[in-house]
Amino acid sequence: MNDAQLIQVASEVIELEAQAVQGLLTKLNDSFVQACHLIIACEGRVVVTGMGKSGHIAGKIAATLASTGTPAFFVHPGEASHGDLGMITRQDVVLALSNSGETAEILTLLPIIKRLAVPMIAMTGRVESTLAKFSSAHLSNAVEQEACSLGLAPTASTTAALVMGDALAVTLMTLRGFTRDDFALSHPGGSLGRRLLVMVRDIMHTGEQLPVVAQDVSIMDALVEMTAKKLGMTAVVDQQGQLAGIFTDGDVRRLLEKAIDVKVTLLAEVMTVDCQVISQDVLAAEAMQVMEQKKINALIVVDANKQVTGALNMHDLIHAGIV
Structure with a gap:
């Protein structure tokens, strides 16, 4: 043949x-x-x-x-x-x-x-x-x-x-x-179980691990916070503690093309204001979909009052077996 x-x-x-x-x-x-x-x-x-x-x-x-x-x-x-x-x-x-x-x-x-x-x-x-x-x-x-x-x-x-x-x-x-939740309960093992059971709140960084700075600090202060927390980003909040924006490694790379003094320039002047957020009460798999659709590597987690409660990046999703 x-x-x-x-x-x-x-x-x-x-x-x-x-x-x-x-x-x-x-x-x-x-x-x-x-x-x-x-x-x-x-x-x-x-x-x-x-x-x-x-x-x-x-x-x-x-x-x-x-x-x-x-x-x-x-x-x-x-x-x-x-x-x-x-x-x-x-x-x-x-x-x-x-x-x-x-x-x-x-x-x-x-x-x-x-x-x-x-x-x-x-x-x-x-x-x-x-x-x-x-x-x-x-x-x-x-x-x-x-x-x-x-x-x-x-x-x-x-x-x-x-x-x-x-x-x-x-x-x-x-x-x-x-329901989907019923299905998840009978599939707790393997990647399928993780995708159906793991919530954003289960893997997000909180407390001392959460990178967050005020919007009236300098770019240098934000860089110090990002370096310490190692998430490649930091949340930026206003005086009421509500999310005002995000500052990421990508923003830093774009600043390198400009003659900006990072020690005196305020973060509010260069941060991304309209940033993507997510709730802690959704599946981590949904967070992954948002990152893929928006072509971003990190998300800020906020509550109903826009208070920052956590943050996560693509590495967290990979470590949790979601990706």
Whole structure:
């Protein structure tokens, strides 16, 4: 195969899987709605199961449900019949994935599920399958053909199942009124958690670490304050302690082009008056967005009365793992 043929094969795979996903739109029906109602009414958890490739997709769906407000976990059907079935309680709902709807390891569990009177949602590619007929609600991930050139390896069907699972999870999330704050609580680790949980007040410099000078001091006094606090800027306040402006390293570089005596020239004559500010009660990620949009490296934090309460720069955001 030449290079062009390699690209052609890959393109055909993507096209087939895209068609499989697009075809799901015609499969959203009353059964999907019933599945949503069953899960919302569930007092326990959604127990997701599947074998082989469907099992991998089932694991991802369980993780997505759990992270978006629907308690869920994955149970391997082979292990379930050897003790793990005890994880399922009468308060739960089972979501079983099987493209054929005839997976032996899952069918073995059906009598126990029926005895427990646990509602079961089936996701299969065959509406006439044993699993689909047994279910309280059936979600179809049927595809016209697999993307595999042999028509054997689960490809388009598993993609369709994954997307149907995402549709279910996000619909339930919306139905529950799941918020950004709720999402943050289930993602405290890693960069995602930091972006959703860390507030400006958590990382801003305050007290003795806060660079601040009066507007009637000299440029030299401001430089001394900036050097001591090492933020590359200083807040400038008026006689009432309200923010009057900001003086930054960038202002210093621009002053070098002018014949200005920094020992006698007042800071009020050279500071930036209309400076960008932020509240301490917003996410640090929002502060990063402001800096990027305004192409600045530091922000002054003020309260509702324009009193300076803190300051932060891009290095603080990097150190906190926001960037």
